[in-house]
Amino acid sequence: xxxxxxxxxxxxxxxxxxxxxxxxxxxxxxxxxxxDAGLGEKSVDAVYVGNMGGGIIQHQTSIASSLVDRLNLLxxxxxTVENGPASGGSAVKNGLLAVASGYYDYVLVVGxxxxxxxxxxxxxDFVATMTHPQAExxxxxxxxxxxxxxxxxxxxxxxxxxxHLLAVSxxxxxxxxxxPYAHVEMTLDREGIFDSPxxxxxxxxxADPLHxxxxxxxxxxxxxxxxxxxxxxxxxxxxxILIAGxxxxxxxxxxxxRADPTDLKAVTLAAQKAFEMAxxxxxxxxxxxxxxxxxxxxxxxxxxAGFFKKGEGGKxxxxxxxxFGGQLPINVSGGLKARGHxxxxxxxxxxxxxxxxxxxxxxxxxxxxxxxxxxxxxxxGFGNNVVAFVLRRVEQ
Amino acid sequence: MKKEIAIVGYKCKKCxxxxxxxxxxxxxxxxxxxxxxxxxGKAKLLTFTRIYNLPWGFDQRYLTLGVAEFxxxxxxxxxxxxxxxxxxxxxxxxxxxxxxxxxxxxxNVYGLKLTPLSA
Numbered sequence: 001x002x003x004x005x006x007x008x009x010x011x012x013x014x015x016x017x018x019x020x021x022x023x024x025x026x027x028x029x030x031x032x033x034x035x036d037a038g039l040g041e042k043s044v045d046a047v048y049v050g051n052m053g054g055g056i057i058q059h060q061t062s063i064a065s066s067l068v069d070r071l072n073l074l075x076x077x078x079x080t081v082e083n084g085p086a087s088g089g090s091a092v093k094n095g096l097l098a099v100a101s102g103y104y105d106y107v108l109v110v111g112x113x114x115x116x117x118x119x120x121x122x123x124x125d126f127v128a129t130m131t132h133p134q135a136e137x138x139x140x141x142x143x144x145x146x147x148x149x150x151x152x153x154x155x156x157x158x159x160x161x162x163x164h165l166l167a168v169s170x171x172x173x174x175x176x177x178x179x180p181y182a183h184v185e186m187t188l189d190r191e192g193i194f195d196s197p198x199x200x201x202x203x204x205x206x207a208d209p210l211h212x213x214x215x216x217x218x219x220x221x222x223x224x225x226x227x228x229x230x231x232x233x234x235x236x237x238x239x240x241i242l243i244a245g246x247x248x249x250x251x252x253x254x255x256x257x258r259a260d261p262t263d264l265k266a267v268t269l270a271a272q273k274a275f276e277m278a279x280x281x282x283x284x285x286x287x288x289x290x291x292x293x294x295x296x297x298x299x300x301x302x303x304x305a306g307f308f309k310k311g312e313g314g315k316x317x318x319x320x321x322x323x324f325g326g327q328l329p330i331n332v333s334g335g336l337k338a339r340g341h342x343x344x345x346x347x348x349x350x351x352x353x354x355x356x357x358x359x360x361x362x363x364x365x366x367x368x369x370x371x372x373x374x375x376x377x378x379x380x381g382f383g384n385n386v387v388a389f390v391l392r393r394v395e396q
Numbered sequence: 397m398k399k400e401i402a403i404v405g406y407k408c409k410k411c412x413x414x415x416x417x418x419x420x421x422x423x424x425x426x427x428x429x430x431x432x433x434x435x436x437g438k439a440k441l442l443t444f445t446r447i448y449n450l451p452w453g454f455d456q457r458y459l460t461l462g463v464a465e466f467x468x469x470x471x472x473x474x475x476x477x478x479x480x481x482x483x484x485x486x487x488x489x490x491x492x493x494x495x496x497x498x499x500x501x502x503x504n505v506y507g508l509k510l511t512p513l514s515a
Contacts, residue, residue, distance in 0.1 A: 125451035135417040136473050138401050138505055139497055140447075140454045141461055148445030149463065156486065208446040254417065256442070256463045256471040 001100045005233035005240035005394065008037025008226030009355040014183040014340035017220040022051070022058050022114040025222035026067050029345075030110045033224035034071075038236060044226065045104035046077040050091030050111030051344035052084055056126050057118055073108070084130040085293065086380030087111060088347025089248075089387030092225065096243050099227050111348035112222030123218050127343070130381050132253045144215055146382040147294035148207035150255065153262050154296055155209065157311075162209070164314030166194050168295040169213045171323050172331050176338020178365050181349075183219045183340030214295040219340030223349035234396055241355045244280065244373075245390035247273025253384050267304035267377060270388040274375070275306070278390035282306035285390070286371040287357050288328060289350035291379035292335040298322075301377050302330060305388070329368050332357065347378035347387060358393040399500065401507035405433035405470040414469050437467030439490045439510060444476060453498055464490050464510055474508030482512060489513040 010032025012025055020028070026049065034044075049064040060066070064078035083090035088111030095109040115123050124142050131137045131146070154160050170190060176182035193203035193213050203211045233240035249269035255261045275281060282305060290305070292298035299313040307328055308316050316322055322330040333339045333353040336346060354374035356362050374391040406415045410427030421428055444462030460476040462484075475497050478484060490510035497507035 119452075120449065121452045124449055125453065128451045132417060134401060138507055139461055139473055139475055140451055140459050141473065142447055142449065142451055144449065145445050145447040145459075145461055148447065149443040149461070152443050152445065152486065204448070205446070206448055208444075252423065254473070256473065257415065257423065261443070 002102055003230035004096050004099045004227050004243050005230040006225050006243065006351070006355050007228050007233045007236055007238070007240060008033040008039070009352045010036055011181050011223040011349055011352050012221060013181045014219045014221030014342060016116045017114070018116070020220070022054055022060065022063070022112060023066055023070060025114065025220065026063070026110050026112040027070050029112065029222035029224040030067065030071055030108055033108065033110070033226050037226035039106065039226065042106070043073050044076050044106040044108045046095070046098055047073060047108045047110070048091040048094045049080045050087035050109070050348055051080055051113060052082055052087045053113060053115065053126050053343065056129065058114065067110070083385055084380040085341070085343045086347055086378045086385050086387050087344040088349065089378030089389070090347070092348060092351055092389065093246055093248060093387055095227050096246060099229060105228055105232065107227045108224060109227065109348060110222060110224035111345040113342035113344040114220045115218045115342060116220050120218065135254055142207070143382065144207035144210060144294065146255065147296060148210050150261065150382070151209055151294070151296040154300060157262050158314070159311060160296065160299060160314040164299060164318050165214055165295040166190065167317040168292065168298045169337065171317065172292060172335045172337035175324060175332050175366065176334025179334050179339060182334045182338045183217050183221070184338045188213060210294060210296070216293045216336040216341040219342045221340055221342035221345045221349070223345050223352045225348060225351055225355065230394065234394070239359055239396060240394045241358050242392045242394050243389060244392040245274040245276065245278030246388065247271060247277070248387045249273070251384045253381070255382060264300055264304045264383045266383050266386040267301055267379065270386040271305040271377065274388040274390045278392065280373060280390055285328065285373050285375045287332060287354065287368040288330045288375040289333060289353055290330055290335065290377050291346070292331055292337050293341055293379065295337065297379060298330060298335065301379065305375065305377060324366065324368070332366055332368060350376040350378060351389060351391070354391050358391055399503055399505045400494065401497070401505065403435050403470065403472050403508055405435065405468070406430035407433050416470050416472055433468060433470065435466040435468065435470045435472065435492065438513065439464035439466050439492050441484065441486055441488050441490055441510070442471065443486055444484055462510060466492070472508055474510045477509050477511045484512060
């Protein structure tokens, strides 16, 4: 197996992009990554597109085939990868394996989703299609609803409080406000959403015990990377970012069939595999992008990935340990909470943000000083299909 | 024909592990033969939520949902018949019934409804 490096990274601002189609967004992000890689007119050997909802929302299938045609990357091999909200992470994994195997040299991976062209009612239903088709979906369960039930159990077992969730929300909104690619560039005020009469109006219950500002927004957006063998990447001007490790694991479809529904086994296993492959430990990581579709998930993932002991993640967030400048900055991009969550784009966007961090390309107010190793978790379903990556800066 | 979400437990004939929903291979021992088991008795509420942003197909202000465990060990999701003033807590007992849980193509779909019994 060959070592594989990221040589190009690109993203378009997430948010409500009424003027752009899904294909527009995928093309814009792809061109940014291709230009960043400095490939010029050279084509790529293969394209992997992470997308969850094109078939449902846009009534469009064979999206990767359309993209290579639009970008004139013909006759590159092209595939669309669908793995729910972990579609982006899965697309990156497919690109990584294709280059590592020696079959392809240059691969473009792009993730994108256009969710705002339908009503919230329809978008909520679209996301809920990942729940169990007989045992869950018919009852009207939503992903926020799954998160609400999980949060109640997690609070009971580990003593997570609303203060802990609030710390994640305030932190990620603060960082998102500094990120020009973020969907929600707005800081939040503790009093406005937590302990004042205004909070009842500003931050209503959404999926008990989770409130509106415990949720990520519904977003449009796309992000892309270009991969090639590390040995070839070393000849380029920018520092190559090695995909040092990846892991993927699955768990039961329904929460109720897990021996302990608070145990996110797939996160633990995916993270362990990624660290093992990278020959690194959680303590070697300087910056992490975790899948905070709901504030509780950042806390739970930070524990299951091995950064904090069970029951300590919420306290760590409240103590500022996961803030920019803290012991382990988590979601310096603003995370899904503020950067946004165009589902198929998220896993790729996390890798793009880490690439920028490890290249030391970000402005001072978001650049983790001298970051060498980064980590991401892309959480599919309700933890039933998880993809994790360890990225490492390679000095030339 | 009445549209119904049938809740049937599947007990592995090899190791006895109880499943719902159905799996082709046992989650415990990978056995492929199961005995069908109907849910029995009252149900204990394991967790719950009340959602205010509903999916397409639900034209109401909120929906209360939970996961409950029947006396014979089957665990299932259902809708909870409780308004905002009804206190709910994990561990309380619920009376199960099979009632309309949504409308599809103009027809009622029957599924698990849980009515709170006591704290």
